[in-house]
Structure formats: C-alpha cells, structure tokens
Amino acid sequence: TIVSGSDDKTLRVWDVDSMKQKACLKGHSDAVESVAISGDGKTAVSGSRDKTLRMWDLGSMTPKACLGGHSDWVYSVVISGDGKTAVSGSDDKTLRVWDLGSMKQKACRKGQSDLVRSVAISGDGKTAVSGSWDKTLRVWDLGSMTQKACLGGHQDQVWSVAISGDGKTAVSGSRDWTLRVWDLGSMKQKACLRCHIDAVYSVVISGDGKTAVSGSADTTLRVWDLGSMTEKACLQGHSSAVESVAISEDGKTAVSGSSDATLRVWDLESMEEKACLRGHSRSVSSVSL
Numbered sequence: 001t002i003v004s005g006s007d008d009k010t011l012r013v014w015d016v017d018s019m020k021q022k023a024c025l026k027g028h029s030d031a032v033e034s035v036a037i038s039g040d041g042k043t044a045v046s047g048s049r050d051k052t053l054r055m056w057d058l059g060s061m062t063p064k065a066c067l068g069g070h071s072d073w074v075y076s077v078v079i080s081g082d083g084k085t086a087v088s089g090s091d092d093k094t095l096r097v098w099d100l101g102s103m104k105q106k107a108c109r110k111g112q113s114d115l116v117r118s119v120a121i122s123g124d125g126k127t128a129v130s131g132s133w134d135k136t137l138r139v140w141d142l143g144s145m146t147q148k149a150c151l152g153g154h155q156d157q158v159w160s161v162a163i164s165g166d167g168k169t170a171v172s173g174s175r176d177w178t179l180r181v182w183d184l185g186s187m188k189q190k191a192c193l194r195c196h197i198d199a200v201y202s203v204v205i206s207g208d209g210k211t212a213v214s215g216s217a218d219t220t221l222r223v224w225d226l227g228s229m230t231e232k233a234c235l236q237g238h239s240s241a242v243e244s245v246a247i248s249e250d251g252k253t254a255v256s257g258s259s260d261a262t263l264r265v266w267d268l269e270s271m272e273e274k275a276c277l278r279g280h281s282r283s284v285s286s287v288s289l
Contacts, residue, residue: 024279025056072115085106095111114133118131121142124167149187151170154172159174160214162204164205168209175199178194179196179214198218207247209226210226212224221266223268235254239258245257248289253289257287
C-alpha cells in the first residue's frame with residue numbers, strides 16, 4: 001500500500017499491484033504535509049498545516065483520532081516500528097511524542113531555534129532525529145526524552161532526515177544542495193554527497209542500510225550507495241520539484257511525490273519508472289510505502 005498527502009488537503013491510498021487509487025481520505029482543513037504508515041500496514045498518521053495529526057484505519061479507510069497540541073503547521077510525522085509511538089515536528093519549533101494506544105501526547109521537546117522540518121525514528125523506537133531550518137540535526141533519546149547531540153555541518157536549512165534500520169546511521173538533505181551521512185555512535189559526519197543542483201527536500205534509507213534515495217527541487221531522484229558513498233543513478237520523470245520519497249522494505253521499489261501533483265513508482269533494480277499515479281489536484285507533499 002502507498003499513502004500520499006497533498007496540498008489539496010487529502011490523503012490518497014493506492015494499491016501497489018494494480019497502481020490504482022483505493023481511497024481518498026478527507027478530514028484535514030489545510031494542506032497535508034506528512035504521512036506515515038505503521039509497520040503492519042493497518043494505520044496511517046498524517047500531519048497538516050491545520051496544526052493537527054490525524055490517525056486513519058487503512059482497513060476501513062476511516063479516521064480514528066485527531067491529535068491536537070502543536071501551535072503551528074505540522075511538517076513531519078513518523079511511527080515507531082512497533083506501531084505504538086508517533087513523533088511529530090512542527091513550525092512551532094517543537095518535537096512531540098505521541099502514544100498511539102491512548103491517543104495522548106507523551107512529551108513535548110524544544111531544542112531547535114527554527115521550525116522542525118523533518119523527524120525520523122530508529123527501528124527500535126529508542127532514538128529520534130530531527131532536522132530544522134536552523135541548519136542542524138538533533139538526536140533525541142526517546143526513553144529519557146532528552147537531547148543527546150546537536151549535529152552541525154549543513155550550510156542552509158535541513159529539509160529531511162532519515163535513520164537506518166539499525167539506528168547507527170542518519171542521512172540528511174538540505175537547501176545547501178547536499179546530503180550528509182552521520183555516524184550516530186560518534187555523532188560525527190561521515191560524508192557529504194553532492195550531485196543535486198537544487199535543494200534536497202527528501203531522503204530515505206533502505207531497510208538494509210545500504211542505499212539512500214533523495215528527492216530534490218531539481219526535479220530528480222538520486223540513488224546513493226552508502227557503502228562507497230557514491231551516486232548509483234539519477235531518476236528523471238517529474239516535471240517539478242520532488243517533495244517526498246519513500247522506499248519499500250525490500251529496497252526494490254521507490255515512490256516519489258512531486259509539486260507536479262503526481263506520484264511516480266520506480267524500480268530500483270532497473271532504475272526505471274514503473275508507473276505514474278494521478279489523482280491529487282495539487283502538490284504531493286508526502287508519500288509513504
């Protein structure tokens with residue numbers, strides 16, 4: 001299943017096999033900036049400019065809850081591997097942790113000096129990483145709810161962060177046109193990857209931690225080998241900025257969402273486009289797979 005969120009205020013659910021739309025989920029009163037799917041594929045969580053998170057049942061395609069707390073746009077949401085916790089980042093400069101069982105906020109943490117544009121959570125649910133327009137990444141211990149480190153290096157706003165499944169590596173994308181790879185053990189930068197010719201809006205890491213995919217305002221996706229720290233491919237097809245990318249658990253398929261209002265599905269073995277999904281009437285801000 002693919003879930004997408006758009007400036008048209010809707011989420012859309014797509015069948016990966018038929019490449020057709022299964023449902024259109026309405027509830028948000030403003031643009032949907034982020035979507036995440038639980039590991040079991042039964043639940044989605046979305047974040048919106050309407051300052052709320054919403055939970056959705058992907059079986060019945062109905063809303064389960066509306067979570068309020070942020071005082072400004074919600075830019076990013078992620079769900080822990082066990083499906084019990086969500087983390088959100090907002091224009092209000094905070095990171096919020098939510099219990100998806102009780103549907104209540106567990107913690108609110110401030111650390112960034114500008115809006116939190118992206119959040120990621122480790123596979124074991126113990127660590128979160130946030131990326132901000134203050135040009136830094138922050139690493140958080142979700143057990144103690146404390147900040148572990150502040151990672152500096154980017155020369156401009158950080159738009160996206162991702163964590164490898166083992167929690168040892170983070171990758172970030174920035175308006176400085178670069179991706180940076182970070183060792184979360186030593187809290188140091190391992191590499192700076194350059195190839196995009198405009199802002200990097202989205203990054204994801206494959207389940208095995210060997211591959212990263214990035215999406216950029218330059219309209220392309222780039223596939224990266226995190227072993228050799230080199231570019232493997234440049235995927236072209238979108239006619240406008242690539243705002244979001246997602247990767248399948250087996251690392252064989254990527255999905256991208258763009259300002260051109262389409263989703264595109266990519267085969268990461270042949271490095272070719274498999275499908276173009278149309279349905280949204282405005283920019284596709286987020287995709288989850």
